[in-house]
Amino acid sequence: MIEATGIKEIIKPxxxxxxxTDIMTDNILSYCPGCGHGTAHRILAEIIDELGLQSETIGVxxxxxxxxxxxxxxxxxxxxxxxxxxxxxxxxxxxxxxxxVFTYQGDGDLAAIGTAETIHACNRGENILIIFINNGIYGMxxxxxxxxxxxxxxxxxxxxxxxxxxxxxxxxxxxxxxTLAGTYYVTRQSVHTPxxxxxxxxxxxxxxxxxxxxxGTCFIEIVSNCxxxxxxxxxxxxxxxxxTMFPFYPLGDLKVPEx
Amino acid sequence: MEKELRLMKGNEAVAEAAIRAGADGYFGYPxxxxxxxxxxxxxANPSQTTxxxxxxxxSEVAAINMVYGGAACGKKVMTSSSSPGISLxxxxxxxxxxxxxxxxIVNVVRGGPGLGTIQPAQxxxxxxxxxxxxxxxxxxxxxxxxxxxxxxFVDLSFELAFKYRNPVMMLSDGAIGQMMEKVYLSPQxxxxxxxxxxxxxxxxxxxxxxxxxxxxxxxxxxEQHNRDLQAxxxxxxxxxxxLEEFQTSDAEYLLVAYGTSARVCxxxxxxxxxxxxxxxxxxxxTLFPFPTKRISELASKVKGILSxxxxxxxxxxxxxxxxxxxxxxxxxxRLGGIVTTxxxxxxxxxxxxxxG
Amino acid sequence: xxxxxxxxxxxAERCKGCEVCMVSCPTGTIAMAKEVNGKxxxxxxxxxxxxxxxxANCAMVCPDGVITVYKTKI
Numbered sequence: 001m002i003e004a005t006g007i008k009e010i011i012k013p014x015x016x017x018x019x020x021t022d023i024m025t026d027n028i029l030s031y032c033p034g035c036g037h038g039t040a041h042r043i044l045a046e047i048i049d050e051l052g053l054q055s056e057t058i059g060v061x062x063x064x065x066x067x068x069x070x071x072x073x074x075x076x077x078x079x080x081x082x083x084x085x086x087x088x089x090x091x092x093x094x095x096x097x098x099x100x101v102f103t104y105q106g107d108g109d110l111a112a113i114g115t116a117e118t119i120h121a122c123n124r125g126e127n128i129l130i131i132f133i134n135n136g137i138y139g140m141x142x143x144x145x146x147x148x149x150x151x152x153x154x155x156x157x158x159x160x161x162x163x164x165x166x167x168x169x170x171x172x173x174x175x176x177x178x179t180l181a182g183t184y185y186v187t188r189q190s191v192h193t194p195x196x197x198x199x200x201x202x203x204x205x206x207x208x209x210x211x212x213x214x215x216g217t218c219f220i221e222i223v224s225n226c227x228x229x230x231x232x233x234x235x236x237x238x239x240x241x242x243x244t245m246f247p248f249y250p251l252g253d254l255k256v257p258e259x
Numbered sequence: 260m261e262k263e264l265r266l267m268k269g270n271e272a273v274a275e276a277a278i279r280a281g282a283d284g285y286f287g288y289p290x291x292x293x294x295x296x297x298x299x300x301x302x303a304n305p306s307q308t309t310x311x312x313x314x315x316x317x318s319e320v321a322a323i324n325m326v327y328g329g330a331a332c333g334k335k336v337m338t339s340s341s342s343p344g345i346s347l348x349x350x351x352x353x354x355x356x357x358x359x360x361x362x363x364i365v366n367v368v369r370g371g372p373g374l375g376t377i378q379p380a381q382x383x384x385x386x387x388x389x390x391x392x393x394x395x396x397x398x399x400x401x402x403x404x405x406x407x408x409x410x411x412f413v414d415l416s417f418e419l420a421f422k423y424r425n426p427v428m429m430l431s432d433g434a435i436g437q438m439m440e441k442v443y444l445s446p447q448x449x450x451x452x453x454x455x456x457x458x459x460x461x462x463x464x465x466x467x468x469x470x471x472x473x474x475x476x477x478x479x480x481x482e483q484h485n486r487d488l489q490a491x492x493x494x495x496x497x498x499x500x501x502l503e504e505f506q507t508s509d510a511e512y513l514l515v516a517y518g519t520s521a522r523v524c525x526x527x528x529x530x531x532x533x534x535x536x537x538x539x540x541x542x543x544x545t546l547f548p549f550p551t552k553r554i555s556e557l558a559s560k561v562k563g564i565l566s567x568x569x570x571x572x573x574x575x576x577x578x579x580x581x582x583x584x585x586x587x588x589x590x591x592x593r594l595g596g597i598v599t600t601x602x603x604x605x606x607x608x609x610x611x612x613x614x615g
Numbered sequence: 616x617x618x619x620x621x622x623x624x625x626x627a628e629r630c631k632g633c634e635v636c637m638v639s640c641p642t643g644t645i646a647m648a649k650e651v652n653g654k655x656x657x658x659x660x661x662x663x664x665x666x667x668x669x670x671a672n673c674a675m676v677c678p679d680g681v682i683t684v685y686k687t688k689i
Contacts, residue, residue, distance in 0.1 A: 054462055054464075055462060055463045056461045058460070060328070068474075073468075074468050075461075076462045076469045078327070078471040079358075079471065081350055081351060084320065084321070084324035087316065087328065088327055090325055091312075091314075091325035091326070092332055092459075094314065095328075095329050095336075096332055117320075120316075120317035120321065
């Protein structure tokens with residue numbers, strides 16, 4: 001049925017239901033087409049916007065694809081050395097306890113070189129939010145094997161597939177930090193569908209509230225895609241992620257506070 | 260207010276001076292011979308008095324990155340370690356220098372390489388003065404020669420660090436860190452409540468966001484950043500040289516030494532003068548910037564120079580550059596944690612410089 | 616009975632043509648253009664604007680935040 005109403009009559013300020021938040025800058029994201037980083041950034045920016053956190057947010061970006069996070073979020077940000085974001089964030093939060101402090105780290109950064117900093121910040125129960133983007137690969141350096149790379153998964157440094165005997169097992173960092181007494185809320189989410197975006201956003205909103213209440217470390221893993229590194233189209237990569245990544249990294253809460 | 264007199268170890272003096280200087284945070288990791296700094300701070304518990312944060316990190320690597328995070332918030336923060344731990348901190352120091360953050364790093368030097376020894380040495384000159392980590396950068400390096408200076412240089416280090424937005428290293432050694440001397444302590448300073456305009460403290464609507472990074476993927480931008488850094492180091496070279504001279508006015512032979520070796524050399528000068536040899540001592544207090552100009556001037560007046568350092572000869576390279584061939588320059592020093600004696604210095608000056 | 620009508624505006628020059636919006640759209644509103652934008656991507660566009668219900672699914676999953684959504688009751 002053809003509606004009588006024209007497009008021009010719908011596109012009016014009073015009918016606006018969704019636009020990019022101003023906390024996201026107008027810089028064009030350096031990520032490949034379809035990469036989940038952009039969506040994860042935007043969700044975080046929306047929370048900062050909706051909760052009015054801009055003036056109290058201090059972020060810490062990692063080394064990796066999201067090293068340029070500070071170009072995209074209109075908040076104060078420190079760029080940390082590879083893997084050291086939880087240590088950097090520890091000091092920020094200790095010295096400025098009233099601020100909202102988060103780290104944003106990839107799996108190479110957080111689960112390989114930064115394992116010690118991650119585990120100890122979580123174990124001390126530093127009152128920070130750690131957002132962990134896990135796409136099973138080193139994206140920025142060109143698709144090398146990460147600690148999170150699945151068994152049999154091909155990468156530029158596991159060209160015949162990850163061989164467990166010689167290359168070791170994929171590491172479930174989120175499961176590890178969930179066992180630590182210092183973590184308060186640990187969850188694994190994704191951002192590849194509207195429903196998952198909503199869940200992840202809800203998780204970040206919770207983490208902000210818990211940080212305000214001084215509850216300890218909140219840790220949100222976002223299982224994500226790397227179309228370029230996986231050598232797939234974006235939509236193929238999301239399908240592959242559902243079929244192959246999610247069975248090993250199942251979505252859902254790993255540690256929830258008793259409320 | 261009057262200064263308080265106490266008998267303290269050098270390491271304890273650093274810790275007490277940090278509290279009194281109004282430091283906001285200390286992040287450390289135990290290593291001999293400097294663990295007293297962390298121990299003293301934990302016992303003093305300044306979080307209950309001045310509000311200073313003291314945290315034992317999981318590693319030297321974490322500690323220096325905590326310093327990065329705190330310094331980027333515009334806070335007065337510091338760490339301390341000894342040689343192997345400083346090696347671990349070098350990555351973080353490079354980032355701090357690149358991002359132009361102010362902080363204090365205390366190095367109570369022990370012998371190396373590797374795990375080396377826990378005894379005092381001065382073999383970290385290169386890793387302190389020449390960079391240490393990757394990239395073209397300098398720390399301002401202060402070399403205390405007494406417990407008093409270990410206390411006094413804390414405040415001075417923070418002053419210089421914030422003036423130049425640059426990391427400052429206090430290059431001590433296991434002898435000064437461990438020995439006890441009387442020390443006059445400054446009165447308690449208030450912690451600063453006003454942040455520098457570049458600090459990441461949460462973006463208010465009134466300013467653009469603050470970004471602390473050492474990264475610039477644009478090569479032109481990175482070259483300019485490096486040129487700006489070098490320009491800053493040049494200003495530091497021109498304005499911040501500190502040194503002390505002992506009996507140099509009529510000296511025919513010059514000893515150059517810092518820290519513990521300078522104390523040994525002061526005695527050596529007295530022994531040499533008793534034997535009728537006109538010796539003098541120049542003690543660099545800043546190792547970066549190095550007192551190149553003054554050494555060059557003295558090189559025109561003396562017959563020879565002995566650079567004394569508890570190393571295989573590191574500072575001597577800067578002495579040679581300053582002297583530029585005007586007179587003979589030799590190095591002397593004991594290694595592996597052995598403190599040079601005044602007699603050894605006397606003998607060495609005679610055999611290597613005066614006879615030679 | 617009131618009917619929901621939506622509309623989307625795609626910032627075509629910022630779109631990277633990943634198609635994630637297209638597969639997330641429940642009504643088949645979005646298609647990929649046959650021509651490329653300045654960056655060389657086949658950008659998304661509301662090929663069947665009249666089908667749009669303004670659910671914002673597309674905008675929610677867009678990694679580059681290039682979609683603005685409007686909705687009204689008629």
